[in-house]
Amino acid sequence: MLRLLRFLRPYRYMVIMTMVFVLLQSIANLYLPTLMSDIVNEGIVKEDTAYIWRIGGFMLLVSAVGAILSVCASYLASRAASGFGMRLRSSVFRHIERFSLQEFDKLSTASLITRTTNDITQVQQVLNMMLRMMVMAPMMCIGGIIMAVSKDAKLSLVIIGAIPILALAIYLIGSKGIPYFKTMQTKIDRLNLVLREYLTGIRVVRAFNRTEHERARFDQANQDLTATAIKANQIMAAMMPIMMLMMNVTSIAIIWFGGLRISTGHMQVGDLMAFLQYAMQILFSLMMASMMFSMVPRASASSLRIHEVLATDPVILDKEQAEAKKAREAGEVIFDQVTFRYPGAEKPALSSVSFTAKPGQVTAIIGGTGSGKSTLISLIPRFYDVESGSVRIGNTDVRDLPQNVLRAIIGFVPQKALLFTGTIADNIRYGNEGATDEEVEQALQTAQASDFVATMKDGLQTVLAQGGANLSGGQKQRLSIARALIRKPEIYVFDDSFSALDFKTDAKLRAALKNETEEATVIIVAQRVNTVMDADQIIVLEEGEIVGKGTHHELMDTCDVYKEIVKSQLTEEEIA
Known part of the structure; x- marks a missing residue:
């Protein structure tokens, strides 16, 4: 995943400001329990109402500042992560554009679609979370420990004893869940492949009455993905109960031993309340870390798949010296x-x-x-x-x-006529964007397509369905030929x-082509x-x-x- 962070470079100032805001927010959150401790020890115990109002007002101010910092950090993190996703998608798309058919055969179209959409989204979501949590979690954990020790060093042993147990549990659960998250992305590829084949081959499926067969294929791929997702989430779901159990056990231990220290005069009530909040902040920071552990494995698998696309060098490359003039002359x-x-x-x-x-x-x-x-x-x-x-x-x-x-x-007309979503005029001008209406009409006449285009309600502005699904095979072929003719290639x-094409149209088309391509x-x-x-x-x-x-x-x-x-x-x- 680190190899993809270069796409975050234009947003580095947003990232820095996000971290600064999160740092300040963490400091504000760490300061609040101390203020509450002062209110209890100095205000409530000593019945100093003015002190309570003064410190309470200051607490509200600190809370408001923390909330504003949190909103700013979230906004900047979202902007940076979204920009990262945009640049990464553009880079992957531009790289795929350079692929030869050999690379498409190797990686498969369905997999490339998944990597460009689902995989990049996974990485983007985790990055958005990490920009806030990778500063907040360690800051709250380390800062919480320091503040807890400053309140009562001996009672801090309860927290120090709970942290390794919790960290070990997170590690064990995460290590078991990671392989499943990696497998899930491959199974999403398979699901996309089955769905894509069904949608593109819908006419064949229905003509051969194979709807039930395709449904069974899809159900199998869907159930396979679902079973893997359930298994992965079952493993990761164990993390939350363990976290809550440790938090509750730690809270009980702190209150028990803290009460004993208060009774012996080694600790004040306000300090115990503050200490308990710091303990919760420490454990919550570990919970945030565990949430990242549950998302990072899947994002890591996705980032590897994205990097595989970017690291795949096209087999067909341009040489540094190219004799373009000779090609034009002959x-x-x-x-x-x-x-x-x-x-x-x-x-x-x-x-x-x-x-x-x-x-x-x-x-x-x-x-x-x-x-x-x-x-x-x-x-x-x-x-x-x-x-x-x-x-x-x-x-x-x-x-x-x-x-x-x-x-x-070269004016190339493929074996399978492929048209794009848009108007007929747009599809013809795909061969030459600057073509005039007269040139478009001439290409249609040569390709024997002007008659059927003229019968359409909107003529050249008729909108075609995806792949030209609202045209016959012969009509699509003639428009494909017109698209090549308008280039006027050598x-x-x-x-x-x-x-x-029927034999009559075939003969008329070849006769017209002789004059156009002589x-x-x-x-x-x-x-x-x-x-x-x-x-x-x-x-x-x-x-x-x-x-x-x-x-x-x-x-x-x-x-x-x-x-x-x-x-x-x-x-x-x-x-x-």
Whole structure:
């Protein structure tokens, strides 16, 4: 947790003032029993009413000052802790933005969400408490002991004897509870994962009538978390009864032995009353410490998980020297003996892949499921880096380009069309924030999306649900294509982006794309033969290797894999 305190640096003056206020508040609280002792010994015993009023008024003033200091300390501690949480969340989010897909695969999306929200909240809450208690608890404990000894050194042995017993109990209970709090955060990850899968896959769940199955999965994860939380809280709950027992036993002992000392004339009644209050303050300070012990383990586990995210260095980084100009001048994409395997995989997903996609041409990639088509095009924008060989744009390896420059020249349409909450216009301008209304309309027309957008009540200002849930699959794909077109990039990459379109719309869209992308490099991944037949170059993949390269007619003569794909989709008349 200490490693995260650097995010508290801008609020160091608030932290210092919080500690000063808490220190002054503690002094005020420690002074009150002495004033009460004076009232009893000097005012009540001697029947000096004026003295009682004077010291009583002073006690009220000290109490009021202590209350004001407490409010100020709480306010500053809350401000500092909230600011700490804000900066930490921003830092984690910015760090996650730099992650490649490899880091997302390693840490998982559900876990990253938990760490950015729940874990940071846990640390923030404990920090808020610690800013006040880490000064107050030791101050009240040490100050209380000093004041108690000043009242009666011999009677202080009762307190000194109770403190180690109480401290040992707190340690034993805390050491048993810590492992459970660490486990709880992992189980929250699991609960988030199950919930996220259910919510994102609600259509599939209902289509296959698996609601009861998903409910059982959620209940299992929920019960597992609940059982761990109950066990942890049961252990920590034992702390309060032990504390109260020790406080009551200590109070009885102080009153018993204090009464004996009063009877022998070694102590006054007011001093015994003050001594009893100091004993309570000491034990209450230990109770505050025990509360921190119950929260710190969970916050410690959370801080480790947060630090794990911040300590994870992205695999894909920009080099210091990057030749951005060359990338801008040439849109030619060259794969040179590219081999790639996913982390932990035994077999490469791609092996010795070589081809060139030239500007002004359409390069299509086709192959069976799992042949490596999507993996191949993921290497162009550096979602992953090659294991060996190189991917070049012009004469420049993509690893030598800044990632923002590289991706600025690519219009990427993913296999799964993803839209964001907001209007249709906002989603189109996601590709180019400065696009005019005319450019937006032109992109929609090219993507064959202007007709269905025009039928909507609010047109371009129609608000989309999360993920574009209020659109069909084909509509989402066309808006995704429009979002890429509005960038006017040098390289277009379509990852099976026409799969949800009917054949008529598919043909019209490809015809419109020819005029829009005639000077750009176009790479299309597709399952349909109709989509790739007219391409200038077709790459046929099988098990991560190129088994055919050429035009449709050339491959029909030379590539058996391609012929099988064609025969499985087209009739004899269409082939002829």
